[in-house]
Amino acid sequence: MSTTRKRVYGYLAEFGSASALYKAAEKVRDAGYRKWDCHTPYPVHGLDAAMGMKRSILPWFVFCGGTLGLLTGFFLASATQTEIWGWIPGLTKAIESYPTVVQAKPANIFTVPAFFPIMFELTILFSGFTTLFGLLALMKLPRLNHPLFASRQFHRATDDAFFIAVEARDPKFNQEGTRQLLEEIGGKSIELVEEED
């Protein structure tokens, strides 16, 4: 017998097929639950719509990251090739002593096409980084463990089973009502998953 305290994570219910899961997800969505998730062995098209998921905020992060990269690229290239940043007090000396004339090309603001490749590369780089790290932050990754791993049947989510997990921290969650709902929409082997506190 375990001596540690347990805390209820939520209900885990199994569904027979992707289409059963899809229909069940629509009902959980319509019941007004917010903190819940589906676990499938493979991507199911349209499941995000059935779950009523909102569009991710990630594109805005990427847009800001890309813009920052664009400006950084322009700053780095123009600071080393032109004198247009010389008005910034701390930079005046460094910048005025730096400009290089390459291949007799002029070095002023009209040289901007020469900076485009650098601006482009940094836009891509910064967008890529914001995508990766923004995604990890939004998913709260990396993490070492997940409460659902306490379930003995959950490993089948990567094999042949379709699950819906409703979390206890959802305001609409209650032990009887949620279990009843999962039963009504066709959930099998419903399990109350507990995590160690």
Add this chain to the structure above:
Amino acid sequence: MAHHHVTSADIPVDGERLVSSKVEAVKRIAGYTSLLLSLISAYLLFGAKPNIAAPFAYSWLFALFFFFTLAAGGCFWTLLHNVSNSGWGTSVRRIMENLGYVFPFMFIFAWPLLVPSVQQWLFEWMNTHRAAGGAIFEGNIGSLFGFYGTDSMEQALTAKHEALLVNKQWYMNQFAWYARFFFYFIGLGLVIHTLRKFSVNQDTDPNPTTKNLFKARFHSTYTLIIFAITITFAAIDWLSGLRYDWFSTMWGVYIFAGTALNSMAVIIITATLMQRAGYLKHVVTPEHFHIKGKLLFAFTVFWAYTGFSQYMLIWYANITEETTYFLIRNTGDWNTASIALVFGHFVIPFVILLQAWLKKNSKTLSIMAGYTLVMHALDHYIITIPERSVSLYGMAFAGDKRLADFLNVSTSVPGAFWGDILAFVAIGSGFIFFYLRALTQTATYPHRDPRILESANVSN
């Protein structure tokens, strides 16, 4: 999302056809407008004095190439759709095929380029070749000679110190130019005609099989090369050839990028208008517009990428023969137009088309597609027209008495834009006529294609 699941019960057995008095009326008006304006244009090209005919030759080339790219793009999307074996676009494939089917008819507007009296204003290298050929053979027959291997033409050009023309002679000679001209229309015309026939035959096949589908897929593979040759070499022969001493390795790709982008814009607008008129209701969904919007976005970026690559390669190399192109287009008001193109053709559509909701809404996407077409017109205006004042001034300066008026011309020819508008409307209404004609000849979507349900229920 809210779209109901389409089953075979929603697809009419005999398909749906674009039949309405409104379409017929538009088709007829477009046809007559084109006929009338083409007759006026023919007079301006062949009957008018050189100081009107010469600028108008450039107007005609600009308008011709604009619509040429749209029709060729229809061929491209058909070929790409078949060769990639993609299912999503089955419900809009007929629009692509019908847009491509305008291509063979573009010959009706392109043939004036075959006539030496028009060519003499546009392609200066032909004048040099004719003069050199005339020295070898008496009369016009000499002008056709001089394809690769004729030493006499090479000697005649060398004697005139035309080193560039000597080196380019294997490509730039009249025999090869004419041969390629006919190859474009016969080659790609046969390709799109056959592909469309495969597709339409499937609609009425008493014993529906996938036979036609597989045939179309197979024949699209190697014929994609014909498309690549057509769009690349037509761009080099007709546009880049306006200035024989100019080189650009990006030219074919640059023109292709605009072609694919703007024919997709036409396909989007057509699909929207047909849906508003009550067609394609079950098979075309916001998901289709989303995919087409993504292609529009992708090719906007691709166009900018090729355009900038061409600019930067030439700018860095700094070779006189190459920079001349951008020098002309960065002089005077053309500079304003070039900068407007950078923002109007790339920056603005890039930021706007990033948004997913806009691409899923057929109305907003069509507005963006229309905007892209306007920018494509500006793009082609900047490609063709700045050459007009430079060439005509050059010919007048070299002593062509017929063009004496153009000795006063600086960066543009005053008043010549009326001719640009006339040619654009003449060919544009002809384009609409042949497009509507093709659209009303067939069912609006391939209703017996085995992938039509997959396409109607596509989700991305």
